[in-house]
Amino acid sequence: MQQNKTLSISVLSGKGGVGKSNIALNLGYCMFRGGFPLLLMDCDLGLANLDVLLGIAPENNMQNLLDSDMDARDIAVHIEPGGFDFLPAASGVPELVEMDAELRAMLFRKLTPLFSRYDYLFMDLGAGITPTVLAFAAMTHVRLVVVTPEPTSLTDSYALMKVLSTQHGVKDFYVIVNQAEDKKEEDITFRRLAAACDRFLGFTPTLLGGIRLDKMVPESVRRQKPLLKLAPTSPAAQDLFALAVKLQRLHGTMGQRIAAGPFLTDVAGNFE
Ligand SMILES: Nc1ncnc2c1ncn2[C@@H]1O[C@H](COP(=O)(O)OP(=O)(O)OP(=O)(O)O)[C@@H](O)[C@H]1O
Ligand SMILES: [Mg+2]
Numbered sequence: 001m002q003q004n005k006t007l008s009i010s011v012l013s014g015k016g017g018v019g020k021s022n023i024a025l026n027l028g029y030c031m032f033r034g035g036f037p038l039l040l041m042d043c044d045l046g047l048a049n050l051d052v053l054l055g056i057a058p059e060n061n062m063q064n065l066l067d068s069d070m071d072a073r074d075i076a077v078h079i080e081p082g083g084f085d086f087l088p089a090a091s092g093v094p095e096l097v098e099m100d101a102e103l104r105a106m107l108f109r110k111l112t113p114l115f116s117r118y119d120y121l122f123m124d125l126g127a128g129i130t131p132t133v134l135a136f137a138a139m140t141h142v143r144l145v146v147v148t149p150e151p152t153s154l155t156d157s158y159a160l161m162k163v164l165s166t167q168h169g170v171k172d173f174y175v176i177v178n179q180a181e182d183k184k185e186e187d188i189t190f191r192r193l194a195a196a197c198d199r200f201l202g203f204t205p206t207l208l209g210g211i212r213l214d215k216m217v218p219e220s221v222r223r224q225k226p227l228l229k230l231a232p233t234s235p236a237a238q239d240l241f242a243l244a245v246k247l248q249r250l251h252g253t254m255g256q257r258i259a260a261g262p263f264l265t266d267v268a269g270n271f272e
Helices: 020-033 050-054 062-067 101-115 131-139 151-168 183-200 216-222 235-260
Strands: 007-012 038-043 077-080 084-087 120-125 142-147 174-180 206-212
Touching: 007 020, 007 131, 007 235, 020 038, 020 050, 020 084, 020 120, 020 142, 020 216, 020 235, 038 050, 038 101, 050 084, 062 101, 101 131, 120 131, 131 151, 142 151, 142 183, 142 235, 151 183, 174 183, 183 206, 206 235, 216 235
Parallel strands: 007 120, 007 142, 038 084, 038 120, 142 174, 174 206
Antiparallel strands: 077 084
């Protein structure tokens, strides 16, 4: 087993369009600014989005890793000098949206040597409960479930956690409430979700924190520039900084366990 220092974090949601990609990108940016080398991986494999949010057109993507003998280091794009790197996904490739276990294992065998170069691996997942999403989410040390105050987002996130706990035995989740108008709405949203989990699933997720509804987020999408660069003092950017601090603390408390374990955990132990 390789010695590890990399904390793997997946960003997931039941419902689509709740803010996962923006959160993965900007939280990643905060961690990098805090001095931690970070790899941001677009795990929405056949429907890439992060390249658009970054305003870049990568020459290669993870499909090239599967189709050729390219090295993962040749695919990674340097977003910022000093250790903020990005692994692009492909766009409009349906085979990648639903990878089988063998293809997944092949991809991660090629990627694992790259992971050890970073303190954090952020995986931006596609929405929903597809086998690929579930497998990727189950592999990571930390799962960030993004939920908005909309009832459909709540029910879909509950369903996602239910499937992950029943099919993969995963019961630890951190919740980010995105797009709440204020603290009160954030609290109500989290409490609804936590109460349902507690009552029907037998575990309670942990609230990592909230990100306020902020018009600068869609503006940063339109301008294809990370919010943290475009408007670092905006309310949502401030909330993202606060979440990054909490994640760094979490990394500190999880440090020993991570150092002793594999980069990614897999039921079959494929990725050690
Ligand atoms: N805090 C926020 N305030 C206002 N708008 C937001 C906020 N967070 C996200 N959005 C908006 O929500 C939309 C969806 O965001 P994003 O693409 O990050 O979601 P996603 O969960 O990754 O979507 P998908 O499931 O399609 O991958 C974007 O237009 C973005 O501007
Ligand atoms: Mg997305």
